[in-house]
Amino acid sequence: MDIKISGKNIETGAAFQRHAEDGLQDVVNKYFADAIAAAVTLEKTLAGFTVKTKVNLTKRIDLESTGQDTRDAHIALDAALSHAEKRLRRHKRRLKSHRNNLTDQEVAEQTITASLSIYESAASNTAPPLSTETPNSNTDIDTSYKDSDALPIIAQLSYEVELLTVEQAVMQLELSDEPCLMFRNASHLGLNLVYKRNDNMIAWVDPRGNRGDI
Template identity: 35%
Template sequence: MEVSVFGKQIDIGEALRTHVELSLVGGVAKYFDRPGRAQVTFSREGAGFRCDCSVHFDAGILLQSTGEASDIHASFEAAAGRMEKRVRRYKRRLKNHHKNRQSSEKIMTAPTYVIAAEQEEEDEPQTLQPIIIAETTTDVTTLTVGEAVMQMDLAEAPALVFRSSVHGGINFVYRRLDGNIGWVDLKP
């Protein structure tokens, strides 16, 4: 597995880098034969540290976790612990993720936009349109609703767009403010 360790305005020592690489490779190898690549980013968060871990598996699954602590090593351990807990929870489903899939299924590519949040202003703005600050493309895979919820949970994403394996239409699932999952089915 290729592991990249970065620090945002923090000098990452060789001992921490080695510890992160060994821990991630050892923790992920228990569950996956062919792990892809990982990225770990450390940053200052107030008086403590924050660790963001992101692992991209060859099967197309993205797993993300975050840990915060007063010590940089403890922040990584918190993030790695959360990641391993979620992988353990979905272990059986992750191993069987692509067994029932046909290899000829097409993955659709769709644009992704990040829109700037509105600022509190007294005056009425010139245009009522929000400003788009980022535009990327993302793959829209064919999934069941259960698989989509699993991938959204593993990626710690607020929402996930996917193509329904039942009827082929575009669907999306999202995390509601009350903690439950919402599902929108756009039938063709």
């Protein structure tokens, strides 16, 4: 597994790099020996140190974790590694049965690349038509829509919608640091959503009301 280590507002020394490489290799190989690549980012702020790790377990499944400490970068790294190990341990069985055996063509056939334009205003429920053009970047601000009463929030992004069972979608959401995941339900091909609630539970939204695949 190729591991890239970088620093933000700080230089990563040799000791930290060895700690990150050895620690992440040990954690990942214990539960999933076929990981593709990984990245470790160390950031220093006024509040202390933050370490973020991202491991490409397969072409479609990423493992993300974060650790923080006010004084020591190595302690922040250990916290991130511990977080990653807990997630891998929880999903060890599912990961083994969810190996990436699909060809690139099969993955492409099961994936929709959606272009979204979201217009949100506290004062009005009206919005311009959704854009059908693929944006040049993940986030692009369009200033053409104005609301005199509230500041509009406009987001444009390219989003890959995968064909998954609900169990697979929940696993991918829990392995990542993302708040939500949109997917095509493998049982009926409709769009579904799983998201993390404020009470740490995971909610599942299925507009079709089909509950037959779990």
